[in-house]
Amino acid sequence: GASWQMCQVHFSRAVMNNIPNRDKETVAEKLRRGFENPEKMKELAEDLRQEKHSKSADTIDRFSQDIWNHRAFPEEHWKKIRTTNGLERINKELKRRSRVVGAFPNDASLLRLDGAILMDINEEWLTCWGVNESGYGAGNLQKTWHATAKDHRIL
Numbered sequence: 001g002a003s004w005q006m007c008q009v010h011f012s013r014a015v016m017n018n019i020p021n022r023d024k025e026t027v028a029e030k031l032r033r034g035f036e037n038p039e040k041m042k043e044l045a046e047d048l049r050q051e052k053h054s055k056s057a058d059t060i061d062r063f064s065q066d067i068w069n070h071r072a073f074p075e076e077h078w079k080k081i082r083t084t085n086g087l088e089r090i091n092k093e094l095k096r097r098s099r100v101v102g103a104f105p106n107d108a109s110l111l112r113l114d115g116a117i118l119m120d121i122n123e124e125w126l127t128c129w130g131v132n133e134s135g136y137g138a139g140n141l142q143k144t145w146h147a148t149a150k151d152h153r154i155l
Helices: 008-016 021-034 038-050 054-067 075-081 085-101 107-128 140-151
Strands: none
Touching (some): 008 021, 008 054, 021 038, 038 054, 085 107
16 A cells, blocks of 8 residues: 655644643754654653653654655655645645636536646646656656546546
């Protein structure tokens, strides 16, 4: 199956949610260092358990394996895919641009608009972020959209 990347920001919030204010600064610094490698994250969980912050330690134990999946991709992509910020931005853009149209006459028209928007975003990634044929994404979005469009008899 596909791997699932836990957003590091949401992971951090979940860990910090159960930390008292007096300890937040120290734990936040340890958490930042914990993102450097899995061993540091395990050490943080042990430290938190010893300091009676078992809920936060349990959160680390439960989700820490999912915060490393972005490392299966080239290192130059890590910064963009370790959080869900990119996905959230894409969803906002789709919502913003489709709101202008209002009601769509059919599913195909919505799919055409969203496909065009996603192709624009893909083009931006190709040109601005250096994703190329050897990387992940170059042309793949267009191929996927065209295959989907043909399946739905849009093209």
